[in-house]
Amino acid sequence: MHQFISLADVTDLDALIQSGRDAKANPFADEHLGHHKTIGLLFFNSSLRTRLSTEKAARNLGMNVMTLNVGADSWGLEMEDGVFMNADKAEHVREAAAVMGRYCDILAVRAFAGLKDREADYKEQVMTQFARYAGVPIVNLESATRHPLQSLADCITIEEAKTTPKPKVVLTWLPHIKPLPQAVANSFCEWMNPRAAAGHIDFVVTHPKGYELAPEFVGDARVIYNQEEAFAGADFIYGKNWSSYSQYGQMLTDDPSWAVTMDKMQLTNNGKFMHCLPVRRNLKVSDAVLDSPQSLVIEQAANREWSAQAVLKSLLLELK
Amino acid sequence: MHQFISLADVTDLDALIQSGRDAKANPFADEHLGHHKTIGLLFFNSSLRTRLSTEKAARNLGMNVMTLNVGADSWGLEMEDGVFMNADKAEHVREAAAVMGRYCDILAVRAFAGLKDREADYKEQVMTQFARYAGVPIVNLESATRHPLQSLADCITIEEAKTTPKPKVVLTWLPHIKPLPQAVANSFCEWMNPRAAAGHIDFVVTHPKGYELAPEFVGDARVIYNQEEAFAGADFIYGKNWSSYSQYGQMLTDDPSWAVTMDKMQLTNNGKFMHCLPVRRNLKVSDAVLDSPQSLVIEQAANREWSAQAVLKSLLLELK
């Protein structure tokens, strides 16, 4: 693997999932791989799981880790080319990426969607510019439209927890108090669709009308607008809020009837509940569900460490 | 030791003090103990000594250290159970603690008193919730009502510097410009009272009327409202400001006559001056005292490293 920006960078997903599970079983087996190698973690946005799990994974592999909070530790970066830089951004990504690429063997970047300008968000400018100018492999720590380290952890979690050969996996929209990016939902579709196509899972997406995901992400997934119908017989309920793609970045409803409760979980096949966290309790999903044995949210978050470790191992092997 | 939240977690205080002194004499003797172990340092509030000394102690023990500034690096955490989370907190401590407990072998947490609601502060919700949900040992880096790593460093400092078998130790209130928590004063009493009961020291507390500490902390300590009387013959003067417990969080006086000066130090038995730092010079204690050979404040702060190292060593030994 030469970078990890989206699923397109993964040549063998089954092997990557297995690599994550191997790391979980034996975290320090590859500690020599990262000797004298440095990863830079660059945050344009807040993070808890991604920050800690990626740092931990890198150290499990024996790497040196350097973290920078852009805008707090340093300053804002200009992403557009050809700009006369007389506004608030003190440095251009061409310099920042190239310089950090000289200090680091791998650069990992988190930069959320602005949710103002769909075209700008969907062209993934930050990741694209870093990939163009850093001169070292880039890892996506959640970008405007994707969160692939989360999706890989989700794959690991489903593989570990499935009790049938071809589980039914349901991505459901949840209510929220403010508009959120589509990145996690997009990425989950991007990773589940080929697994559905390969016959590993049955994949369903459910949300209120108006919350249709971008066509390139939802792909051939079956979309059901009736949440209860979607939940019927599900083995995994994957909850997430996202804002509208068509009316970009808008919150069209906060309909509380879309929250996940034990009543709804009864419709499933003793289904497991997943969520990428952070989750606002009772607003999106009830305490009862989160505190039940059906909840996988902690194991899923724990698997972020092994997801990151599988990706970093793969990148380190290519660094020679 | 299975956690380090208060003195109640310490089974053998004399041994713990000795362990700190051993670490000071030979900082890297136990470097193997922390191999492949990670401590997470979680700050809800600012820190200088606690942050650096704990990080240093952990590295002396060979540990991996990951630090998170809650609210800056990540987001606010909801501490109350059963809440419909539609306000400013994006994540519940149940998830945050449990997830961090999966990435870390030990979690250390700093969270000051709010000083608005005495009952809330004194039930130690943050420490209690982390201890309940993290699934790994918790270390108190100063909580609403206690600062035990400071108190252990204070014990080490007194042991090192005492020149008589049973020194007189005086905790004195100092003036300040704004209300401060009672944590350091509470903790100092909590740790000194049993040492007084065991005959190791003579312990006196002095403060203006209205600044009485909580009964469960001040215990059987001798309280003298006349500061000069209290100072007479003292071997150690431990200065600290705190706000009122009875009129909770209020600043009842900023009477400058309570500041410590060389004149007052003359009343002591060539006593040593201690303070946990940071200290506002001349407001609380004069330059002359802080810059005199009687001041132990730098040595006391330096001992924070050995206090943390003794505690972490003890916890690592229990991790197997």
Next chain:
Amino acid sequence: MHQFISLADVTDLDALIQSGRDAKANPFADEHLGHHKTIGLLFFNSSLRTRLSTEKAARNLGMNVMTLNVGADSWGLEMEDGVFMNADKAEHVREAAAVMGRYCDILAVRAFAGLKDREADYKEQVMTQFARYAGVPIVNLESATRHPLQSLADCITIEEAKTTPKPKVVLTWLPHIKPLPQAVANSFCEWMNPRAAAGHIDFVVTHPKGYELAPEFVGDARVIYNQEEAFAGADFIYGKNWSSYSQYGQMLTDDPSWAVTMDKMQLTNNGKFMHCLPVRRNLKVSDAVLDSPQSLVIEQAANREWSAQAVLKSLLLELK
């Protein structure tokens, strides 16, 4: 070397430049030197290159690194002696420096000029106070009037890239949208002047009238007010904005004709362009120059790692 605050601390500059080039050729050759040694990085101001390159250099040498953002991670520090501390600063540098000097073997400090009070800035209070009270070697990560790690990287870069035995080096003022400190320009003069005196380079400074640097820094450098005349036959163009020293901290002009363009680079001897970064593209220097093979800015920034490593190695050797 016992500290690294200015060029005056360097006993053999040629050897230090060579040490940096040796580190670049073999980054881990001295990894044993920093074993069980800790450097504290203390930031009163934002940083990208300095933070990452110094951290990386320290780790190349096997050191432990602890970073503190003053005012964010901790609180403001009082620098004046004899103050009655009842204002916004919670701790005095006497305590903060002394305590950090107990946790760290070397302390590195970044603190920019305030640009309000020339005398205050030019007496270098922060560096001076840290050097006085820390009890361990201090490294200047850019102070009010100097940026010596940058200057050392600049020396390394010029040595690497020069194509004539005695290159012509031109420091040119560039336009900017707000007043900036004189530190980089001062330091560059401070380091270039003795190299000019020793016959290694020909050194010229060019800027609009009113931007004369402090006499103790500009020294005997040749000052030419006509930029095109200064550029004639130059081997290195070193661009930088700074505010006025005589009308202290003022921005007297933002004349765009002082920006560096390809037309101006034609006047040089196929000259190389250098800048310490961050650089505002097109405002200070055109995209065409920065993206041309004549630009050394990325290599120059990369050399910050080797500059820091040479300095830290020299300090570690003195630690015993």
